[in-house]
Amino acid sequence: MSFPEMNRRSALKAIAGGLAFPFVARAGVAPPSETLNHASFGGSGMALADIRSLTASPHVRLVAVADVDLDRTAEVKRLFPEVRVYQDYRELLDSEADLDSVNVSTPDHMHAPITREAIRRGLHVYTQKPLTQTLYEARQLTKAASDRGIVSQMGIQIHSHPVHKAVVATVHDGAIGKVREVHSWSGKQWGDRAPRPDRTDPVPEGLDWDGWLGVAEERPFISGWYHPGNWRKRLDFGTGTFGDMGCHILDPVFSALELTAPTEVRSEGGAPNEHSWGLDSVVRYTFPASPRTVDGFTLTWYDGDRRPPEEVAALIGDRRLSDQGSIYIGEEGVLYSPYIDAPVLLPAEKFMDYARPGPEGDDHYLQFVEACRGNGETSTPFSYAGPLTEMVLLGCLATRFPETSLAWDAEALKVTNLDEANRFVRREPREGYRVEGL
Numbered sequence: 134m135s136f137p138e139m140n141r142r143s144a145l146k147a148i149a150g151g152l153a154f155p156f157v158a159r160a161g162v163a164p165p166s167e168t169l170n171h172a173s174f175g176g177s178g179m180a181l182a183d184i185r186s187l188t189a190s191p192h193v194r195l196v197a198v199a200d201v202d203l204d205r206t207a208e209v210k211r212l213f214p215e216v217r218v219y220q221d222y223r224e225l226l227d228s229e230a231d232l233d234s235v236n237v238s239t240p241d242h243m244h245a246p247i248t249r250e251a252i253r254r255g256l257h258v259y260t261q262k263p264l265t266q267t268l269y270e271a272r273q274l275t276k277a278a279s280d281r282g283i284v285s286q287m288g289i290q291i292h293s294h295p296v297h298k299a300v301v302a303t304v305h306d307g308a309i310g311k312v313r314e315v316h317s318w319s320g321k322q323w324g325d326r327a328p329r330p331d332r333t334d335p336v337p338e339g340l341d342w343d344g345w346l347g348v349a350e351e352r353p354f355i356s357g358w359y360h361p362g363n364w365r366k367r368l369d370f371g372t373g374t375f376g377d378m379g380c381h382i383l384d385p386v387f388s389a390l391e392l393t394a395p396t397e398v399r400s401e402g403g404a405p406n407e408h409s410w411g412l413d414s415v416v417r418y419t420f421p422a423s424p425r426t427v428d429g430f431t432l433t434w435y436d437g438d439r440r441p442p443e444e445v446a447a448l449i450g451d452r453r454l455s456d457q458g459s460i461y462i463g464e465e466g467v468l469y470s471p472y473i474d475a476p477v478l479l480p481a482e483k484f485m486d487y488a489r490p491g492p493e494g495d496d497h498y499l500q501f502v503e504a505c506r507g508n509g510e511t512s513t514p515f516s517y518a519g520p521l522t523e524m525v526l527l528g529c530l531a532t533r534f535p536e537t538s539l540a541w542d543a544e545a546l547k548v549t550n551l552d553e554a555n556r557f558v559r560r561e562p563r564e565g566y567r568v569e570g571l
C-alpha cells in the first residue's frame with residue numbers, strides 16, 4: 134500500500150502509533166471505541182433510508198452528503214443540521230479528509246466510480262445493489278476492496294433477514310437433497326418498449342444534470358424519463374428488472390447452493406430496444422456442479438409477466454404463486470420461497486415432522502458499522518457481492534442477444550462464442566468521470 138493511498142485519518146493513526154505502514158489486512162479499521170465519521174453519496178430515496186439505518190448506531194456520525202439534486206436535500210438537512218452538503222461527489226471526497234466510511238446509494242451507473250474512489254482513500258464502503266452496472270466494474274471493485282483491506286458490504290439487507298437465513302440453512306441441512314433446478318421470478322417491470330421521447334425539458338434548478346449523467350454520455354434532460362427512479366429502465370443507467378431485483382432474489386440461491394460463476398447463459402424473453410431494458414425476461418443459466426447441486430444444474434429467471442412453466446408452478450399445489458420468489462427443485466423435495474416470507478417444504482406430508490432450522494436475523498447495517506469498528510465481519514463483502522453481481526449482470530447482458538446460448542469464461546471475463554457480446558462487459562466512462570482502476 135502506498136502512503137498517498139491512505140486517508141489522512143488513517144495516516145495520522147499510523148504515525149501516532151509509530152508505524153509507517155501498520156495496516157496489513159485492513160487499512161484504517163477504527164478501534165471499537167471510535168465513532169465513525171461517515172458520508173453518504175445520495176441524500177434522498179434509498180440514500181436517506183441508508184443514512185437512517187446507519188445512523189441508528191450511536192457510533193456513526195453523518196458529517197457529509199453529496200447529492201446532485203440540491204432540491205432533494207431538505208430532509209437530510211432537517212434531520213442532520215450539522216451535515217455538510219456537496220453537489221459533486223469528487224469535491225466531497227477531496228474536502229472531507231477525516232472520513233472513515235461511506236454509503237454509495239446513487240443510481241446504479243455511479244456505484245463503481247464513487248466506490249472505487251472511496252476505496253482508494255481507504256474508506257469502508259456500504260454500496261447499494263447491484264454493486265456495479267458492468268461486469269468489469271464488479272470484478273475491479275472486488276479486487277480493489279480485497280487489495281486495500283477495507284470493510285465492504287453490499288446493500289442487500291435481505292441477506293441478514295431470518296427468512297433468507299432459513300432458506301440457506303434448510304438447503305444446507307440437506308432437507309431437499311442436491312438441487313437440480315431453481316426457478317426465480319419478479320413481477321416488477323423496470324423496462325420500456327417505447328422509444329425515447331423526442332424532446333428536451335428544462336433542467337430543474339437544483340439539479341446538476343452533467344453530474345447526474347456522470348460516466349454516461351451527454352444527452353438532453355427529459356423530465357420523468359430518467360430522474361428520479363426511472364433510470365432503472367434505461368440501458369446506460371440501470372439494469373432493468375433483472376438487475377434491480379436479481380441481487381435480492383438470487384442472493385439466497387447463490388449462497389444456499391454455493392454457486393460459482395455460470396458457464397453458459399441464454400435469454401428466451403424480452404430484449405432491450407435502443408435506450409431501454411426489455412420487459413418480460415426469461416434467462417437460463419447453466420452452472421458447474423457445486424456441493425449442493427447435481428451436474429447440469431440450471432437456474433432460470435423470469436420477470437414482468439413471465440413465470441415458471443405450469444409443471445414447475447404445479448409443484449406448489451394450490452398455493453398462490455407470490456409476485457416474487459423462487460422454487461428450488463431438489464432430488465428429495467421442493468422448497469418454495471416467496472420473497473421475504475417463510476419457506477415452504479413440499480410435499481407437505483413428507484416434511485410434517487421435519488425440525489426446520491430457525492436461524493436468527495441480523496441487522497445488515499449495524500453489522501457493517503461494527504465490522505468497521507473492528508467487531509466481526511460483514512456477511513456480504515465484495516468478495517461475495519462481486520461474484521453475485523457478475524452473475525446477475527451476465528443475465529442482463531444475455532437479454533441483448535435473445536435465443537443465443539452465450540458461453541462464459543468467468544476468469545477471462547469474456548463471452549467466448551460471440552465476440553460482439555464482449556463490448557457490453559465494460560463501459561468507456563465519459564471524459565471527466567474516469568477513475569483510476571476502472
Ligand SMILES: NC(=O)C1=CN([C@@H]2O[C@H](COP(=O)(O)OP(=O)(O)OC[C@H]3O[C@@H](n4cnc5c(N)ncnc54)[C@H](OP(=O)(O)O)[C@@H]3O)[C@@H](O)[C@H]2O)C=CC1
Nearest residue numbers: 175176177178179199200201202205238239241261361362
Ligand atoms: N436495497 C434496497 O432495498 C434498495 C436499493 N435501492 C438502490 O439504491 C440506489 C438508489 O435508488 P433510489 O434511491 O431509488 O434512486 P433515486 O433516483 O430515487 O435516488 C438516488 C439518490 O442518489 C442521488 N444521486 C444521483 N447521482 C448522484 C451522484 N452522482 N452523486 C451523488 N448523489 C447522486 C440522488 O440525487 P438526485 O435526487 O439528484 O437523483 C438521490 O439522492 C439504486 O442503486 C437502487 O438499486 C433502491 C431501493 C431499495
Ligand SMILES: O=C1CO[C@H](CO)[C@@H](O)[C@@H]1O
Nearest residue numbers: 262321323365377378381
Ligand atoms: O428492494 C428494492 C425494492 O424495490 C426497488 C424498486 O424496484 C428496488 O430498487 C429495491 O432494491
